[in-house]
Amino acid sequence: MSVEAPIPPAEVDLATVDLSDRDWWVRPPAERHAALDRLRAERPFAFFAEPEIPGIPAGPGYHAVTRYADLEAISSQPAVFCSGRGAVSMQDVPAELHEFYGSLISMDDPRHAKIRRIVSKTFTPRMLERTLDSVRTVVDDVLARARATAEANDGAIDVVADLAAPIPLRVICDMMGVPEADRPGVLANSTIILSGGDPELIENDDPFTAFLTAGMEMAALMERLAGERLADPRDDLTTALVRSEVDGERLSHQEIASFFILLLVAGNETTRNAISQGLLTLSEWPQERARWAADPSLDRTGVEEVVRWVSPVTWMRRTATQDGEIGGHRFTAGEKFLLFYNAANRDPAVFADPQRFDVGRDPNPHVGFGSRGPHFCLGAHLARRELQVTFRAVFEQLPDLEVTGPPRRLASSFVNGLKRLPARLGGTR
């Protein structure tokens, strides 16, 4: 059953488009992409005002980068377009705050590279080869539980809660050594940290407090685990973090806590949304689903196409450190650029027939994991592995999965998320 038309509407009025407005981002993807297409074609560095957050003065605004070539040029010149003034918020939040929540993402080299290297080995293809069996075990178990949930509920499941959320949560918590009992808290807090302030996910409509509380709870968990690992080292990422040194110094508690939060939050939210939105997309493109399900040799290209199509992280920010010119746009030091990965991923200058979801697309140089430059997604190989195992297992073990209702979309410009996706197992009755 098709729940959303995959064909974009022909006309969209750019005067009604405000990329800073979180409510704009719950509109159907086809409508959003129609607007991004026009921005890319007509106003490739369109300027938008920053939204107000209580307590933080709105800054000067930002340019929305929507062409693939411009995005790549900015991303690959980190000295000219830095991350250290904030990469995950439109506003210039106080430095402690953006480092705490952004960690590596909001740092520049050389410190960024030094800290990243502490864990980069863990995420290489070679190392992840060893985790393949455990990823399979997690996926099989989650799918079996989803089947049981459906049987107890007249066939009904929620793709987000029953499939998409538990898989990356368990994988990353296993890697970090987070105990079972703490995992529900990790899921709840990482959801709040990347909620974009969506009122449905925030108690008392006070995003700032909710956000700080979630960060503090994660930091408290880290403190506890860090203490345990120092006394009793194990073969996990948390041990690597607490024992590592950069330039002969241990990382500070705050640096460890923020790195820990980054790994947990990024490891959870992005893969969760790639799974849920990928399954939604496959329900909208039944022929592509049938083609992929029948042919495991498409697992690699199918997953890349899901990441291109969904672009789980919508943007990252860069800030100009000097005056210059890019793609015909003159800029001055301090100017902000938001790199819209979802727009670049449908740029007709790079992708043939970009509005077609094609599980065999090859080559597929998408920027769903980021573009060129030092901030390329640390978890890309892990995410690919989880997604390849998950989609194959769904085809084999849940061939009767059927999306039954419209999704509830996250009201956030930053993460392309789903809060709920109703489905059923057991076919039509």
Add this chain to the structure above:
Amino acid sequence: MRVTADRELCVGSGACEMLAPDVFEVDDDGTVHVLQDEPDDPDPVRQAAQQCPTRALSVEE
């Protein structure tokens, strides 16, 4: 063909390792190590040099 890596630029993304596992390995220090300076199969190595996100790999033909 000769391949060299600039370990200052490398962030250990592992993209090269995925394309040419016999030639590249990310070490325990989190940066790339070239296992074969003069690789037998040049194609994946060229691809790796092209796809490295930080352009840390250089190839001399």
